[in-house]
Amino acid sequence: MPELVGIYTTPGPVADCARHLQARGFTELEIYAPAAFPELDDVLDPKPSRVRLWTLIGGLLGVVTGYAMTIWMSYDWPVVIGGKPFASIPTYTIIGFELTILFGGLATLFGLLVVGRLPYGRFGHEDRAYSARFSGDEFGLAVVCSERDVEEVTALLRASDAKEVNLVAP
Amino acid sequence: MSAPSATAPSALPAAPRRDSKINRDILAVMDGISPGYLLLVAICLLSVTAAGATWIYQVYEGLGIGGYTHPTFWGVYIVTFVFWVGIAHAGTLISAILYLFRAKWRNAINRSAEAMTVFAVLTAAQFLGIHVGRIWKSYFILPYPNQRGLWVNFRSPLEWDTFAITTYATISIVFFFVGLLPDLAIARDRARGLKKLIYTALALGWQGTARQWKSHSRSVLHLSGLATPLVLSVHSVVSWDFAMSIVPGWHATIFAPYFVAGAIFSGFAMVLTVMIPVRRIYGLEEYINDYHFENMARFLLLTSWIVGYAYAIEYFIAWYSGVEPEQTTFWLRAFGPYWFSTWTMISCNVIFPQLFWFRRLRTHIPTLFVVSTLINIGMWFERYVIIITSLGNEYDPAVWGIYTPTWAELTIFAGSFSFFAMLFLLFMKFFPVIAISEMKELAIHERAHGAGQGGH
Numbered sequence: 001m002p003e004l005v006g007i008y009t010t011p012g013p014v015a016d017c018a019r020h021l022q023a024r025g026f027t028e029l030e031i032y033a034p035a036a037f038p039e040l041d042d043v044l045d046p047k048p049s050r051v052r053l054w055t056l057i058g059g060l061l062g063v064v065t066g067y068a069m070t071i072w073m074s075y076d077w078p079v080v081i082g083g084k085p086f087a088s089i090p091t092y093t094i095i096g097f098e099l100t101i102l103f104g105g106l107a108t109l110f111g112l113l114v115v116g117r118l119p120y121g122r123f124g125h126e127d128r129a130y131s132a133r134f135s136g137d138e139f140g141l142a143v144v145c146s147e148r149d150v151e152e153v154t155a156l157l158r159a160s161d162a163k164e165v166n167l168v169a170p
Numbered sequence: 171m172s173a174p175s176a177t178a179p180s181a182l183p184a185a186p187r188r189d190s191k192i193n194r195d196i197l198a199v200m201d202g203i204s205p206g207y208l209l210l211v212a213i214c215l216l217s218v219t220a221a222g223a224t225w226i227y228q229v230y231e232g233l234g235i236g237g238y239t240h241p242t243f244w245g246v247y248i249v250t251f252v253f254w255v256g257i258a259h260a261g262t263l264i265s266a267i268l269y270l271f272r273a274k275w276r277n278a279i280n281r282s283a284e285a286m287t288v289f290a291v292l293t294a295a296q297f298l299g300i301h302v303g304r305i306w307k308s309y310f311i312l313p314y315p316n317q318r319g320l321w322v323n324f325r326s327p328l329e330w331d332t333f334a335i336t337t338y339a340t341i342s343i344v345f346f347f348v349g350l351l352p353d354l355a356i357a358r359d360r361a362r363g364l365k366k367l368i369y370t371a372l373a374l375g376w377q378g379t380a381r382q383w384k385s386h387s388r389s390v391l392h393l394s395g396l397a398t399p400l401v402l403s404v405h406s407v408v409s410w411d412f413a414m415s416i417v418p419g420w421h422a423t424i425f426a427p428y429f430v431a432g433a434i435f436s437g438f439a440m441v442l443t444v445m446i447p448v449r450r451i452y453g454l455e456e457y458i459n460d461y462h463f464e465n466m467a468r469f470l471l472l473t474s475w476i477v478g479y480a481y482a483i484e485y486f487i488a489w490y491s492g493v494e495p496e497q498t499t500f501w502l503r504a505f506g507p508y509w510f511s512t513w514t515m516i517s518c519n520v521i522f523p524q525l526f527w528f529r530r531l532r533t534h535i536p537t538l539f540v541v542s543t544l545i546n547i548g549m550w551f552e553r554y555v556i557i558i559t560s561l562g563n564e565y566d567p568a569v570w571g572i573y574t575p576t577w578a579e580l581t582i583f584a585g586s587f588s589f590f591a592m593l594f595l596l597f598m599k600f601f602p603v604i605a606i607s608e609m610k611e612l613a614i615h616e617r618a619h620g621a622g623q624g625g626h
Contacts, residue, residue: 010618031380034190035352035611041384049388055396073313073321091325094407098333101400105341108392112348116385119374130377132359135352137190137610 001028001144004153005129006162008139011037017160018043018141026153028144032134051111058107059100066096128168142168192613193356196604199452200357207595214592221585224578225300233303235578242561242573247301250583252553253436254294254590255408256429258338259401260437261287265345266397269390275465277612278458281353281605282448282594283441284346289593290440291339293586298335300582327410334407341400345393351376351386352607405433412556418495419503419560422487428480435473435519436549442466442542444594446535448603457604460533467532470545474523477552481516495565503559507572511551512559518548 008014011033018029022043031040070092078086113119129142141162145153150167157165228235236245261283268276302308311332313322322329355376358369376382409429412420422428442463449458488500503512522544531537558573575583597603 010614012618033378033380033383035378035607035614036383036387037611037614038387040380041387044380045384049385051385051388051392055392059396069313070324074324077319077321079323088325091330094330094403095324095333097399097403098330098337101396101403102337102340104396105337105344105393108389108396109344109348112385112389113374115388116382118376118382127377134378135356135359136193137614 002147002150003129003142003144003168004150004157005131005166005168006141006143006157006160007133007164007166008141008162009137010161011039011139013161014139014141015039015043017157017162020160021141021143021153021156024152024156026143026145026149030129030140030142032130032140032142034134034137034139050115051108054107054111054114055104058111059104061107062100062103063096065103066099067092069099070095189360190610192606192609193360195454195456196602196606196609197357197360199454199603200599200601203599207599211592211595214588214595217588218585218592221582221588224581224585228300228578228582229305233301235576237574237576237579239571239573241564241569241571242558244301244557244561245573246554246575246579246583247297249550249553249557250586251294251297251301252408252429252557253550254290254297254586255335255405256433256436256549256553257440257590258287258290258294258342258437259405259430259433260441261285261290262338262342262345262397262401263434263437264441265349266394266401269394270398273465274612275462277608278462278604279441279445279466280608281349281601282445282603283437284342284349285594285597285601285603286437286440286444286590287342288339288346289590289597290437291335291342292593293590295335295339296589297586327407327414330407331411334404338400338404341393341397345397348386348389348393349605350601352378353602353605356606357602402430405429412560417560417564418493418499419484419556419563422484424480424483424487428477428484431473431476431480432519432549432552435470435477436546438466438469438473439542439545439549442470442538443546446539446542448598450535452598452603454604457609463535463538464529464532467526467538470523470542471526474520474526474545478520481520499560499563502563503555506559506563508555508559508562511555515548515551515555518544519552522548 006014006017014031014033018031021029029044031044033040067089071087071089074087080086129140131140134140141157143153143157154165236247238245261280264276264283265280265287268280299305299308311322311329324330351373354369354373355378358366358373361369406426406429409425413422413425415421445458449455485500488496491497502508522541525531525537525541562573563570
């Protein structure tokens with residue numbers, strides 16, 4: 001299947017054109033951007049990013065680990081001070097808090113890797129539509145289409161302010 | 171196959187003909203090694219080696235080669251530890267807190283500040299090992315299963331500190347790496363040979379697809395949300411190493427906010443001290459300009475007042491409490507054997523920063539450089555005052571003592587600065603010193619709003 005790549009200089013037209021293409025039934029789209037732009041975030045995948053689930057689960061796991069570890073260890077080797085309880089919850093809150101952050105942060109990193117499909121998936125230049133221009137200051141909108149649609153897609157990309165349209169080897 | 175209006179296959183160039191100016195300017199910092207740079211790295215290496223050799227001698231000979239005398243058994247090592255933990259606070263503050271507040275001026279400095287955070291934490295962490303008497307037993311602080319069935323005491327502030335510093339080091343590195351990821355891809359696309367291989371591995375195949383950017387923005391937001399309370403907690407926990415004891419001068423409820431403000435104050439000062447020469451040498455004036463300096467100077471002024479307020483309140487409470495040992499400690503701080511440290515601290519941290527009331531001085535680079543350096547000196551002395559004067563004059567005058575640092579402690583102290591500087595020098599040659607993709611975000615936004623008003 002041929003793949004067409006429209007090159008843009010601003011994010012607005014990329015988002016507009018991608019939506020337009022989706023409405024016309026083209027689903028195999030990819031957007032490349034040199035920086036984060038909120039207007040591009042929800043074009044291809046309108047659902048909220050699943051990274052938040054990772055952070056939440058990591059954080060909860062951290063807080064449970066922090067309290068469970070400290071309390072269990074206090075009872076496993078009790079330090080007897082007067083009639084006081086073996087576990088002192090207020091001070092263990094510090095450990096619980098630190099582990100919430102630690103586990104939450106590490107889970108966020110793993111979430112970024114899994115949700116962003118890193119480092120698996122298309123690695124570096126193996127992706128035929130990718131170009132070093134997209135780590136410069138240009139945007140790309142890649143569309144996979146059947147041979148008979150090449151003309152239509154090219155016209156659509158051009159109409160949406162693409163400064164160039166390139167056909168990548170099929 | 172027909173492709174009437176599209177250019178022929180394989181027309182996509184491997185590298186852009188005309189790279190973006192931001193890429194060129196910032197990646198240029200990584201190119202070429204000047205003799206001056208090499209000389210600096212060599213000096214740092216020499217000093218780190220001297221410190222390392224001194225430390226080995228100390229492990230062999232014992233802590234007696236330090237200036238410890240009864241009752242002062244926390245000396246320059248702990249002072250320097252607290253100092254470096256403090257320096258580590260600016261990076262996370264700039265990256266996380268200013269990110270949450272959408273303060274766009276952080277973009278020019280956040281990368282180098284994050285790097286400084288990582289390096290400062292690494293420097294600080296070494297002092298935990300350096301200052302203990304039996305380094306080979308330092309792993310006792312970790313809760314690991316052992317034959318004696320013993321667990322660590324989680325009521326101890328030193329144990330809290332272990333968890334706080336470890337967490338802080340890990341999260342700072344994660345934060346640094348996540349922010350660096352898109353810029354590593356930029357470096358990868360422009361490097362050749364072995365460098366390309368290394369950056370390809372480090373960039374994890376980042377392409378800047380919509381999906382990647384979306385999860386990246388989300389992750390940065392979440393990491394900021396996690397790091398904001400973390401940055402406040404870490405220096406609070408460090409302050410509790412002192413405040414949980416009953417030593418006069420330490421046992422104060424103001425310690426946590428006082429330490430956090432001081433940490434941010436010193437961290438910002440260090441960012442200025444380092445970035446002013448870097449900007450000058452590598453011609454980054456376009457990216458780090460008066461606007462950034464003025465904001466940083468305002469931040470220094472604000473935190474200087476918080477720190478000054480804490481100094482005043484400490485004295486007030488000592489007087490108001492009517493507790494004699496507390497009053498004596500504070501009297502001796504100002505007029506006792508350590509008066510020099512105290513007045514250095516007050517003049518560097520409270521008096522000199524008042525220059526920043528004037529707009530002209532907030533953007534006058536030599537003034538900024540001198541004052542920020544003075545603040546660094548003042549903040550080191552602040553920790554010296556807190557630790558040494560309090561320990562030296564505890565409840566019983568019969569056991570008071572005078573502590574003077576020895577050559578060994580000063581060599582290791584100097585080595586810590588060289589270690590930090592060396593890591594930063596290496597960082598400048600391996601990674602983009604300014605967050606390129608964040609600068610581009612601003613530049614492209616400007617371009618979009620200048621050119622395509624109708625489109626939005």
